[in-house]
Amino acid sequence: MGQFDGKQKALKRGSVVLLVLALCSIAAAAAAESLTVRVSGFKKLTGTVYVMLWRDAASFPTHPEKAVATRQAPVSGDSVQVTFASLPAGTYAAAAFQDLNGNGELDRSLLGWPVEPTGASNGARGTVGPPRFSDAAFELKQNRTIEIRVK
Template sequence: MKREVCITLSLACLTFGAEAASLEVVIDGIESPPSTVYVALCQGGLAENSCRSGQDALASAGSRRFIFEGIEPGTYAVVAYQDLNGNGRLDRTGLGLPLEPYGVSRGVGRRSRPDFASASFTLSEVGTALRVRLARGLSTR
């Protein structure tokens, strides 16, 4: 019985030993007119099913700050886009190229398709702050 209690307590310490972290994400390059900016925190990949934690907010030209709290320490990437036409998604061409302003952590994806390995960063227990710059998609606006 004593051994079971020790094992249970040891497992509990392992489970709760790492404190949840916070992540501050500043999105730069937001265009006028005011529209919704979407930001997602991804783990393991950049596909939608890997980006389970997200936020959105109405934003106008300039920058907007987003705070993610209670995030387990680990390796993540951030993706963001500005929904200029209000349809709730990042519009793309038939080839999959973005038509609206978008950005990925660590500035990847400007010259080639972004990948998780290039965009990822380590979120520690004390938290992290980073900036993501939106770049214009292929829109002719």
């Protein structure tokens, strides 16, 4: 009988572990949000638009390699839409640029100013430099769509 009791305890323990794992999976799935970014303001309907997301103020928007996610899409109309799926809820800032010459990066003048159209979430613009994270920041608590206008 002792052997039967041991198997029964192991079965109960295994059931509890499976239940906990299932609940954690449900909670993780519930925390994953979707962000759609609609980019507009194109003067030329050519090239590719790059949209990047940051959670870190120190790297926004000057270090695209530190963005938490990047999407790209061809510019073929007045606006372009990209979607970031399965994002954890939290504070983000987004920036976009239109790559007119197809080199995959934002081209700058000798003084460091962008020579291709750029924009950021919340319409944030820098006065003497790039926009600040705090000006472009938004909360992602549920599925959401934001707009960025490039200039």
